[in-house]
Amino acid sequence: MRVxxxxxTLLLFLAVFAALPFLLASSFHLRVATLVWIxxxxxxxxxxxxxxxxxxxLGHAGFFGIGAYAxxxxxxxxxxxxxxxxxxxxxxxxLLALLVGRPILRLRGHYLAVATLGLGILVWLVxxxxxxxxxxxDGTQVPRLVLFGWxxxxxxxxxxxxxxxxxxxxxxxLNLEDSPLGxxxxxxxxxxxAARVIGIDVARTKLVVFVIAAIYAxxxxxxxxxxxxxxxxxxxxxxxxxxxxxxxxxxGMGSTLGAIVGAAILTVLPQALTVFHxxxxxxxxxxxxxxxxxxxxxxxxxxxxxxxxxxxx
Amino acid sequence: MDQLLxxxxxxxxxxAVYALVALxxxxxxxxxxxxxxxxxxxxxxxxxxxxFAHAAGVPLPLAALxxxxxxxxxxxxxxxxxxxxxxxxxxxxxxIITIGASILIRGLAQIVFDKxxxxxxxxxxxDPISVLGASILPQSLWVLGGAAVIVAALWLFMExxxxxxxxxxxxxxxxxxxxxxxxxALVLALAFGVSGAIGALAGILVTPITLTSVTVGTxxxxxxxxxxMLGGIxxxxxxxAGGLVLGLLEALAAGFISSxxxxxxxxxxxxxxxxxxxxxxxxKRAVERV
Numbered sequence: 001m002r003v004x005x006x007x008x009t010l011l012l013f014l015a016v017f018a019a020l021p022f023l024l025a026s027s028f029h030l031r032v033a034t035l036v037w038i039x040x041x042x043x044x045x046x047x048x049x050x051x052x053x054x055x056x057x058l059g060h061a062g063f064f065g066i067g068a069y070a071x072x073x074x075x076x077x078x079x080x081x082x083x084x085x086x087x088x089x090x091x092x093x094x095l096l097a098l099l100v101g102r103p104i105l106r107l108r109g110h111y112l113a114v115a116t117l118g119l120g121i122l123v124w125l126v127x128x129x130x131x132x133x134x135x136x137x138d139g140t141q142v143p144r145l146v147l148f149g150w151x152x153x154x155x156x157x158x159x160x161x162x163x164x165x166x167x168x169x170x171x172x173x174l175n176l177e178d179s180p181l182g183x184x185x186x187x188x189x190x191x192x193x194a195a196r197v198i199g200i201d202v203a204r205t206k207l208v209v210f211v212i213a214a215i216y217a218x219x220x221x222x223x224x225x226x227x228x229x230x231x232x233x234x235x236x237x238x239x240x241x242x243x244x245x246x247x248x249x250x251x252g253m254g255s256t257l258g259a260i261v262g263a264a265i266l267t268v269l270p271q272a273l274t275v276f277h278x279x280x281x282x283x284x285x286x287x288x289x290x291x292x293x294x295x296x297x298x299x300x301x302x303x304x305x306x307x308x309x310x311x312x313x
Numbered sequence: 314m315d316q317l318l319x320x321x322x323x324x325x326x327x328x329a330v331y332a333l334v335a336l337x338x339x340x341x342x343x344x345x346x347x348x349x350x351x352x353x354x355x356x357x358x359x360x361x362x363x364x365f366a367h368a369a370g371v372p373l374p375l376a377a378l379x380x381x382x383x384x385x386x387x388x389x390x391x392x393x394x395x396x397x398x399x400x401x402x403x404x405x406x407x408x409i410i411t412i413g414a415s416i417l418i419r420g421l422a423q424i425v426f427d428k429x430x431x432x433x434x435x436x437x438x439x440d441p442i443s444v445l446g447a448s449i450l451p452q453s454l455w456v457l458g459g460a461a462v463i464v465a466a467l468w469l470f471m472e473x474x475x476x477x478x479x480x481x482x483x484x485x486x487x488x489x490x491x492x493x494x495x496x497x498a499l500v501l502a503l504a505f506g507v508s509g510a511i512g513a514l515a516g517i518l519v520t521p522i523t524l525t526s527v528t529v530g531t532x533x534x535x536x537x538x539x540x541x542m543l544g545g546i547x548x549x550x551x552x553x554a555g556g557l558v559l560g561l562l563e564a565l566a567a568g569f570i571s572s573x574x575x576x577x578x579x580x581x582x583x584x585x586x587x588x589x590x591x592x593x594x595x596x597k598r599a600v601e602r603v
Contacts, residue, residue, distance in 0.1 A: 289417065
């Protein structure tokens, strides 16, 4: 039976998603898996931007942070329902991406990386400094999510919820890759001039995928806020932006499965490294360099190249 | 009036440091197209190594020399162990490598040193000098003078020496430079070494004023990068101008608007430059051939 790469990705993810709760013994492990799903959601969105459009966002944690703080601040300051607050966060992120992306993406080259770098840090600075509004560096509480009278709680519940959201996110991302928009993106990634010649509006196409990537990140942020019931400005800091980019690159740019694998590695590794607490940063930096030098195309495409041709196709 | 002058003094002092970081960026960018986000770590190493060597009883000038040597070695190692093996990789990969390197350097520094803030005594006393109603620290004069000497020395090196001309030729066209017999690998290593030295000197000069810790590198790298963007990336004169302008803007914003958002200035500047003037103050308009 021939399985398309798209179905293969979905089936593989579904199998792992369903099997993990039976393999993971403690609720701590389930919590880590939940964190993986959440980070993976942001990485899958960022992968659309990096893998398809060939653009980088070095401030994606800013959008993540907007989503996370939306579910904290919406209910407290505006009296909004958490779900409605999350939606507001998504819209805000999308609009911000639109506002910044529109002039920047007209330019050729990696200007988006520079602009998002600035944008991400500005979001972090606001979250860190507006103590009266956001609680400042100490962070702030997030009210519990209540869906139609059902108080959402427990590690296992959140495991299923975040995994299901990721599943939908992955499915949408895979569909997007094979849509006219996805093909246009791949065309302009290969050659912008050629893409323009065949009638693709290069700036607009990039802008659309940038906004989509920002919304993915904001949704992931909202999930993290609701799951942890606590947010700190750290979710929006520069290091988190770098971690998101690294997830995509380590897993393999352009591979949705790769984004999930990258997210898993970068989320589980620090948990495993807490034993060597003092060495955590050094090891992270060392790993990033090693991966970039020796496995440049990323884990998933790298492994796929090793498999016999037939098995991948 | 004297308040304004006060802000100008402090702005120029910080700006001189940004200018040196931006200059380091520019050197490496011109020689290799790599945007080196580990640039701030050189500044951190400059300050931290001097602090710890001085505390261990080494006289200050020797400690500073040692710090420069460590930063140069780090720059060369960064080139040899991380950039060189990844030759031919795309821009994003190289950026991530330098970010990885900066995390690694900071992580190692955290193990070797500690997480506290440190300083060592100013070079010529702590008593402020009064100028037209504003006061200026003697160390600020050291920073400004030191930066001026470094910029002048670099300019002389680039314009008057054969090796400097080789660096400029490599920046202009790597393939053509290799064709006329320039060892471009050597030029690249040189760029990383000199960048390390410039960064370390900036760190040594400014530590008595701003203090230092292992975490100062990230923000300095980002601001130095903003300064380079503002001046037009790849243009050394632009880098120095961009650094000074950024320092001034920051000091004025901190003085007249809000000190909380002092750090935001650099990033507002980045975004504004991209919106209005993507090639920077002194950059050339890039024309791409198809």
